[in-house]
Amino acid sequence: MSDPRIQKLVDECHRQEENCRYTAVSFTLWLRWLKRFRLFCEVAPIVFGALATWKIVSQTSPTWAAVFTLLATVIPPVYKASKADRAIDDYTTATGEFTNLRDRFRQVATISSHEDFSQFEAKVKPLLDRLEKVRARALTPPEWLFKLSQRKVQSGDYTHDYDLAKQAADQG
Structure with a gap:
């Protein structure tokens, strides 16, 4: 790698790979939460409606029947x-x-970086354009999810078995 621009572009590809990894994990965790929220909002009104009309609840505690009715009717519009x-x-x-x-980004950094700079850069540019396009949506899950995703990635939860085996072989 005699052209220093190649190493700089490899470094940038690895940075973007890392950014994409953290963002994908954060979004995955947020998706899980959103899907649980959707499930709750679909099922809860049915359960609360059933409880509100259950004869035992309505006869023994009209207050609870009213609360269940309120919940069954408020959750869907919320x-x-x-x-x-x-x-x-x-x-x-x-x-x-x-x-x-x-x-x-990982593939282009490890494979295409062996080409001359103009060919390598030509393969990186469309990826940067795609990255810019997906970032334009400005999706923002809560900060605590990003912190959780960092911990999960750094703990090895998203490390490939291949990479772990290769790392162990390199050390031993």
Whole structure:
């Protein structure tokens, strides 16, 4: 690698691979939460409605029957107002794109970096354009999810078995 620009572009590819990894994991964790929220909002009104009309509850505690009725009627519009279905679709698409970009940046850094600079740069540019496009949506899961994703990635939860075996072989 005599051209110093190649090493700089390899470094940038690895940085973007890391950014995409953390973002994809963060989005995956947020998607899990959103899907649980959707499930709760779909099932809870049915359960609360059943409890509200259950003869034992309505006869022994009209207050609880009223609370269950309120919950059964309030949850569906709250869910609709949250626009969670759209968020699930947006995060599903973005998670897939960040995961794909993570792999493409890694591949281009390890394989295409052996070509001359102009060929290497030509393969990196479309990836940077895709990254810019997916980032334009400005999806922002809560900060605590990013911290959780950092811990999960750094603990090795998203490390390939191949990489672990290769690392062990290199050390031993």
